[in-house]
Amino acid sequence: MSAAAPPPLEIRGLTVAYGxxxxxxxxxxxxxxxxxxxxxxxxxxxxxxxxxxxxxxxxLSGEARFFGRPLDEARMRVxxxxxxxxxxxxxxxxxxxxxxxxRYPRMNWWGRVPRRERDAxxxxxxxxxxxxxxxxxxxxxxxxxxxxxxxxxxxxQDADLYLMDEPFAAVDAATxxxxxxxxxxxxxxxxxxxxxxxxxxxxxDYFAHVLLLNGRAVAAGPVAEAFTPTNIAAAYGxxxxxxxxxxxxxx
Numbered sequence: 001m002s003a004a005a006p007p008p009l010e011i012r013g014l015t016v017a018y019g020x021x022x023x024x025x026x027x028x029x030x031x032x033x034x035x036x037x038x039x040x041x042x043x044x045x046x047x048x049x050x051x052x053x054x055x056x057x058x059x060l061s062g063e064a065r066f067f068g069r070p071l072d073e074a075r076m077r078v079x080x081x082x083x084x085x086x087x088x089x090x091x092x093x094x095x096x097x098x099x100x101x102x103r104y105p106r107m108n109w110w111g112r113v114p115r116r117e118r119d120a121x122x123x124x125x126x127x128x129x130x131x132x133x134x135x136x137x138x139x140x141x142x143x144x145x146x147x148x149x150x151x152x153x154x155x156x157q158d159a160d161l162y163l164m165d166e167p168f169a170a171v172d173a174a175t176x177x178x179x180x181x182x183x184x185x186x187x188x189x190x191x192x193x194x195x196x197x198x199x200x201x202x203x204x205d206y207f208a209h210v211l212l213l214n215g216r217a218v219a220a221g222p223v224a225e226a227f228t229p230t231n232i233a234a235a236y237g238x239x240x241x242x243x244x245x246x247x248x249x250x251x
Contacts, residue, residue: 006068007031008161008192009053014062016045016052022215023048027062029217031161032209035187037197037223040213041236046196047083049213050163054080066161079159083166084147095141095149096134099124102156124156125149127185129178144175151179155186162186164195168202180206203227 009031016024024045038046051057053064055071066074079102099121125131128148133141138149147167154162167183168176183193183206197203203210203223210227212218212235219231 006065008033008067009163009194010065010068011049011053012063012065014049014052014064015060016048016057017060024052025215027213027217029211029220031192031194031211033190033192034208035183035206036192036194036209036211037203037207038194038211038213039197039200039203039235040218044214044235046213047165050080050165050194050196054078054163076157077160079154079157079162081150081154081162081164081167084143084150084169090139093138094135095125095130095138095145095152096121098138098149099153099156102153120158121152121156124152127155128152128182142172144171147171147175148178151182155182159191161192161194164193166196166198168197168199200232 007030011027011029014024014027015022023043027045027049038049040046048057052059053071064071066078071078096118100118102124103117103120122131122134125134128151130145130148130152133145138146141149147169151164151167154164167179171179183195186193187208195207197207204227207223209221210223211220212226212231214235214237218235219226219228
């Protein structure tokens with residue numbers, strides 16, 4: 001990304017509340033190019049930040065810009081991977097059907113899915129290692145396989161920025177490594193990922209940049225600079241036991 005290019009995602013003065021309870025307060029932050037983790041304790045507003053940026057929940061104030069533009073002007077450049085728990089797995093659709101949904105903006109809203117769009121969806125399934133399960137109903141897949149299907153759906157959007165809400169939550173080790181490999185391929189192709197992440201110990205291995213969040217932006221920057229015991233303790237309220245198994249930069 002050149003010095004003059006706008007960041008993939010820029011949050012300006014974002015404040016969000018559920019009822020009378022503020023969750024995010026005046027958050028201003030710009031995501032750099034590459035792989036970025038958003039980390040913080042439960043209730044810190046990590047998922048809320050992504051959802052508010054995407055307009056899925058209302059904000060009291062502030063805005064989000066994608067590549068320097070409002071979402072309506074950049075929507076085709078942005079992909080979203082929601083939390084797996086938010087999906088209705090009883091929906092009567094196959095893995096390939098789910099991935100094809102990402103291609104709908106490129107199609108007419110009637111008739112059969114064009115062959116080129118099905119081929120693009122199939123290629124995305126292949127990228128996450130699920131070609132042999134393309135015809136299986138999503139509810140009959142394992143948790144890790146379901147997560148891969150929704151990762152494939154995000155990939156099928158062919159976006160420049162992917163916002164992912166805990167992509168590694170409740171998956172097996174093989175699925176986790178498969179997801180990591182996909183994220184690295186995304187970054188290597190010059191595209192970007194911002195992911196809510198809960199495992200502090202893997203942040204230095206999986207991501208280049210980090211945002212530490214707890215209602216406010218506590219610290220942000222390259223992992224080697226921002227992911228320090230001091231900043232983590234500030235984000236987690238001084239609960240240093242969380243650092244015991246985390247490989248972090250020195251304070």
